[in-house]
Each structure stands twice: as structure tokens, then as C-alpha cells.
Amino acid sequence: VIRVLGLxxxxxxxxxxxxxxAEAVRADPGVDVVIAxxxxxxxxxxxxxxxxxxxxxxxxxxxxxxxxTLTEDRLDRDVRAVSTHVTAVPTAIAxxxxxxxxxxxxxxxxxxxxLVAPEAEPRVGLSDAVRAAVxxxxxxxRALVEPPEAxxxxxDGARSGxxx
Amino acid sequence: VIPEIREIRxxxxxxxxxxxxxxxxxxxxxxxxxNLRIFEPPRFFEGFLRGRSCLDAPDLTSRICGICPLAxxxxxxxxxxxxxxxxxxxxxxxxxxxxxxxxxxxxxxLHMVLLHAPDFLGLDDVADVARAHPDRVRDALRVKxxxxxxxxxxxxxxxxxxxxxxxxxxxxxxxxxxxxxxxxLEACRPLVVGxxxxxxxxxxxxxxxxxxxxxxxxxxxxxxxxxxxATSTGQAFPVDALATRVVEEQVPWSNALHARLDGAPYxxxxxxxxxxxxxxxxxxxxxxxxxxxxxxxxxxxxRSILVxxxxxxxxxxxxxxxxxxxxxxxxxxVPVVPRAGAGWGATEAPRGLLWHGYELDDEGTITAARIVPxxxxxxxxxxxxLRAIGPRLREADDAAARRLAExxxxxxxxxxxxxxxxxxxxxxxx
Numbered sequence: 135v136i137r138v139l140g141l142x143x144x145x146x147x148x149x150x151x152x153x154x155x156a157e158a159v160r161a162d163p164g165v166d167v168v169i170a171x172x173x174x175x176x177x178x179x180x181x182x183x184x185x186x187x188x189x190x191x192x193x194x195x196x197x198x199x200x201x202x203t204l205t206e207d208r209l210d211r212d213v214r215a216v217s218t219h220v221t222a223v224p225t226a227i228a229x230x231x232x233x234x235x236x237x238x239x240x241x242x243x244x245x246x247x248x249l250v251a252p253e254a255e256p257r258v259g260l261s262d263a264v265r266a267a268v269x270x271x272x273x274x275x276r277a278l279v280e281p282p283e284a285x286x287x288x289x290d291g292a293r294s295g296x297x298x
Numbered sequence: 299v300i301p302e303i304r305e306i307r308x309x310x311x312x313x314x315x316x317x318x319x320x321x322x323x324x325x326x327x328x329x330x331x332x333n334l335r336i337f338e339p340p341r342f343f344e345g346f347l348r349g350r351s352c353l354d355a356p357d358l359t360s361r362i363c364g365i366c367p368l369a370x371x372x373x374x375x376x377x378x379x380x381x382x383x384x385x386x387x388x389x390x391x392x393x394x395x396x397x398x399x400x401x402x403x404x405x406x407x408l409h410m411v412l413l414h415a416p417d418f419l420g421l422d423d424v425a426d427v428a429r430a431h432p433d434r435v436r437d438a439l440r441v442k443x444x445x446x447x448x449x450x451x452x453x454x455x456x457x458x459x460x461x462x463x464x465x466x467x468x469x470x471x472x473x474x475x476x477x478x479x480x481x482x483l484e485a486c487r488p489l490v491v492g493x494x495x496x497x498x499x500x501x502x503x504x505x506x507x508x509x510x511x512x513x514x515x516x517x518x519x520x521x522x523x524x525x526x527x528a529t530s531t532g533q534a535f536p537v538d539a540l541a542t543r544v545v546e547e548q549v550p551w552s553n554a555l556h557a558r559l560d561g562a563p564y565x566x567x568x569x570x571x572x573x574x575x576x577x578x579x580x581x582x583x584x585x586x587x588x589x590x591x592x593x594x595x596x597x598x599x600x601r602s603i604l605v606x607x608x609x610x611x612x613x614x615x616x617x618x619x620x621x622x623x624x625x626x627x628x629x630x631x632v633p634v635v636p637r638a639g640a641g642w643g644a645t646e647a648p649r650g651l652l653w654h655g656y657e658l659d660d661e662g663t664i665t666a667a668r669i670v671p672x673x674x675x676x677x678x679x680x681x682x683x684l685r686a687i688g689p690r691l692r693e694a695d696d697a698a699a700r701r702l703a704e705x706x707x708x709x710x711x712x713x714x715x716x717x718x719x720x721x722x723x724x725x726x727x728x
């Protein structure tokens with residue numbers, strides 16, 4: 135089973151990009167899509183599935199809207215949740231690995247700017263830059279999910295921009 | 299002679315909900331300042347509730363907390379129902395008890411194993427605990443998931459449920475889902491017994507700091523929902539008397555108000571409920587408590603991890619029973635007509651006593667609100683415990699003292715973002 139986990143909070147602007155991208159591949163064959171607001175869902179995913187593609191908003195240097203495909207070892211392990219409301223992604227991965235999870239993990243990250251600017255009105259939904267990145271992020275997920283011998287189909291699928 | 303000054307600061311208390319810090323200051327041998335600094339920003343909920351319909355209070359206040367949203371919803375319901383003179387049917391109150399058990403289970407297990415156990419095992423975080431005790435962590439995650447499943451089955455989703463309303467629920471649950479829930483809750487009970495035996499083997503440091511304990515009176519079972527408050531000093535009074543008996547005060551170092559009951563610090567939460575409601579605890583939980591030597595009153599807060607575990611066992615048993623008998627047809631709510639009034643409600647959040655008060659105009663619009671969460675009520679008691687353990691902190695080196703001081707705070711599972719929703723922000727010199 136390949137699980138695509140879209141992580142994000144719908145009420146926090148661009149943070150919802152993970153769920154938006156994951157929903158776009160929900161109808162794809164061989165994919166089990168899960169939407170969650172807390173990375174604890176990643177523990178379950180890594181324990182239950184053979185291959186997990188985590189789609190999440192990321193803070194990184196490239197411009198907002200950049201799509202990054204990352205392997206587990208590229209993630210910053212020192213990120214910790216300030217609050218127990220949420221589990222940090224590295225904590226969830228460490229927890230799952232400690233519990234014996236052997237699933238392969240790939241991360242499709244969409245770079246976001248400031249999630250909610252202090253002076254801005256709270257916003258539900260994506261900014262223009264991040265919305266424009268959704269088709270590329272969907273393509274990146276499909277590239278990880280589909281067998282490598284069919285790359286052309288992949289790109290065509292991405293161009294159709296299903297659900298994006 | 300100028301006394302030696304020593305200060306211990308913990309910049310951000312880890313493994314608690316929200317943002318808080320600690321500052322302890324000695325002059326010579328005298329511990330002069332103990333400040334649990336809650337710097338989580340004020341959140342003004344009581345302010346922005348004004349002008350909103352009383353029917354919106356449950357969903358708005360649920361956003362105070364992502365761990366105990368239901369506590370806010372049910373407490374708001376109780377207060378608004380009191381204001382409107384609404385009597386909720388007993389079977390709907392049972393559904394509330396069932397759903398509330400879900401929140402207790404997920405919150406308590408999260409704290410016990412993911413946040414609190416590392417303290418006793420000398421480990422940094424839950425990943426370390428999982429490496430050393432994978433079976434315990436696996437069990438805890440399964441039990442937590444069962445708690446989430448109760449919330450999702452009755453509430454539509456596990457966090458910030460959408461099915462709660464003044465007068466009852468929007469929709470009743472489905473029989474098959476309830477039966478599946480009951481099966482899983484029963485299957486979780488032995489896992490919690492295992493977690494409790496494990497935690498009973500931890501080394502629990504000695505600490506005793508006696509303050510009054512207060513909770514919802516155990517009139518209708520173990521403290522949860524109800525119209526009266528009971529205290530360990532033998533008092534019992536209606537919830538609305540809290541409004542005058544509890545005085546909240548602002549202190550410079552905290553964005554959460556400090557509360558006193560009848561002029562004195564007091565403690566709410568599992569230790570208070572266990573002390574005042576032990577007779578109403580689930581029979582299996584009582585028997586295990588006796589076997590493990592956890593008998594009321596438990597006055598050592600380091601043993602709160604065991605009381606939380608016993609409350610999880612109680613909640614699993616209660617919830618399984620209620621799920622088997624919960625109504626699946628009939629009206630999901632009693633009729634509610636907004637009108638003028640004032641009302642108070644109190645319930646037991648996982649961390650302790652939570653109470654709300656609302657004043658409503660002729661249309662049922664909120665004109666005044668007061669929300670008093672457990673953590674702001676517990677702040678003074680926690681600071682008192684830090685004072686009580688002061689001599690041990692004084693002897694320890696800085697790293698060990700910081701660690702021990704943080705443990706004293708974590709014993710009470712404080713929910714810091716809940717505690718800073720207060721009404722007035724006073725700025726000095728601004």
C-alpha cells in the first residue's frame with residue numbers, strides 16, 4: 135500500500151497545501167489518501183504502509199511555491215513542536231522508527247512563506263504563489279507513486295492538473 | 299553582608315501544552331521569587347464572545363484548546379443551558395459523558411506516556427521511550443486512538459468536534475459504530491492495566507504541599523458534569539457561587555490570571571477528583587488502585603501519573619458501558635429558545651475544573667462572559683510546590699534543578715494556551 139498523507143490545517147492559509155495536493159490524487163489507483171492536522175498520523179502511516187508520501191508545507195530558503203522532493207535524511211531533525219497540540223514531523227518519524235516501522239518515506243514539500251502574517255487578516259485557503267505550485271506538487275507525488283517505467287504518462291497526468 | 303544570589307531559569311518548559319517559563323530566585327538561602335511565567339499571548343476570548351449568540355459559545359470556546367476542545371464545548375453548553383433554563387434529557391447527558399470520556403482518554407494517555415513518562419525514565423522525549431519500551435508506547439498510541447475514535451464517532455471529527463450544541467447534539471450516533479467502539483474500548487482496558495503497573499514501578503520523588511482541592515461534586519458519579527462544587531475542606535456549593543468565591547488576580551510575570559478560592563490557593567484536576575470522588579470510580583480501577591497502593595488522598599503530585607492512568611481505566615469502562623446503551627433514535631437535542639438570563643456551568647476537563655459564566659440579553663446575545671480554566675486555577679498551587687521543593691532545587695546543580703523544577707510543573711499537565719484567554723490586558727508604562 136502506498137499512503138499519501140496530506141498534512142495541514144485548513145484554517146492556517148498555505149498550511150493546507152498538503153491536504154489540497156493529497157486530495158488531488160485520491161482517485162488514483164493504488165493510493166490510500168489520508169488527511170491529517172497532526173503529524174501523529176505519520177506514525178500510523180509508517181507503521182501500516184510500505185511506502186508513505188508525506189505532502190506538507192515547508193519553510194525553506196527557495197521562493198514560496200517551490201516544490202521540493204525530499205528523502206527522510208534531508209529533513210531537519212531538530213525541529214520540535216513548541217506545543218503538545220501537535221507532533222513535529224521529525225518526532226513522528228523518530229517515534230515510528232523506534233517502534234520498528236520500515237516503510238519507505240518520501241516527502242513532497244511545498245515551500246510557503248509566512249503562514250499567517252501577524253498584521254494580515256486571517257486567511258483560509260492558499261496564496262497565489264502556493265496555489266500555482268499545486269499541479270507541480272501533484273506531479274511530484276505521482277512520480278513517487280507510479281512505477282518509474284512510465285514517466286511520460288506521469289507528466290501527462292500532471293498537466294491535466296486533476297483537482298488542482 | 300550581601301547574600302549570594304542564584305537564579306534558575308527555564309526558558310521554555312518542554313512537554314507541556316503552550317508556552318511557559320520558570321524563574322526561581324534565591325537570596326542567600328531564602329527562595330524569594332517563584333514565578334511560573336506564562337508568556338503565551340493573551341487571547342481575549344471573553345472579549346470577543348460579547349455580541350455573539352449564546353448558541354455559538356460552544357463552538358467558539360472550543361477553539362481555546364486543541365487537546366480539550368470538548369471541555370470548553372460542554373462547559374459552555376452547561377452555562378448557556380443554565381441561563382436559558384434548559385434541562386437536558388438524561389440519555390443525552392449520558393452521551394456527553396461518553397464523549398467526554400474520549401477526551402479524557404486521549405489527553406491523559408498522551409500525557410502519561412508521551413510527555414510525563416520520559417521524566418521518570420530519565421529520557422528526553424517519546425522517541426527515546428519508544429526505543430526503550432516499544433510495547434508500552436504502542437499500547438499508549440492504541441488507547442489514545444480509541445479515545446480519538448469516541449470523539450470522531452460522536453463528534454464528527456477527533457479535534458474540534460462539530461456535533462455538539464446547546465441542548466444536546468446535532469445528530470445521534472449510529473448503533474454499529476457504537477458497538478465497534480465499545481469492543482475496542484474493552485480491548486484497551488488490559489493495555490492500560492499494563493501501563494499502570496509499569497508506571498507504578500517508576501521512582502516517584504517525595505513531595506507534599508497541602509492546598510485545598512476542588513472539583514465538580516461526585517453527585518452523579520465520578521466528578522465530570524454537575525451543578526455543585528466540592529472541596530477537600532468539606533465545602534459543597536452551587537457552581538454559581540464560584541463567581542464570588544474565586545477571585546482572579548493579575549501578576550506581572552504571567553499572562554494567565556492567578557485564582558484563589560475563599561482567599562487561598564487551590565488545586566483542581568486528577569488528584570482533586572480522585573480524593574473527592576474515589577468511591578464513584580469504576581470498580582476495576584478501584585481494585586487496581588488498592589493493589590498498587592494508590593489510595594486517596596494522593597497528595598504527592600509525582601504520583602499523578604498513576605491517578606491519570608486510573609482515570610483512563612475508569613473512562614474506558616464507563617465509555618464502553620455507555621456506548622452499548624447509548625440512544626440512537628429519538629431527538630438529538632431538547633428545544634432551546636434564546637432569551638435574557640445569566641448562567642454558570644462547570645465540568646471536569648482532563649486537567650481539572652473548568653467553569654464558564656454568561657450574561658445574555660433579550661435575544662440571547664452574550665453581554666458578558668467569564669471563563670476560568672484549570673491551569674490558571676492551578677498556577678498558585680504549582681508555585682507553592684516549587685517553593686516546597688526549593689531546598690532540593692537549591693542543593694542541585696543548575697541542570698538538575700531545572701529538570702526537577704520542570705517536572706514539578708509537568709506533574710499537573712498544564713494547558714498553558716487555555717489559561718491565557720482572559721479579558722483585560724493591562725499595559726504598564728505603555
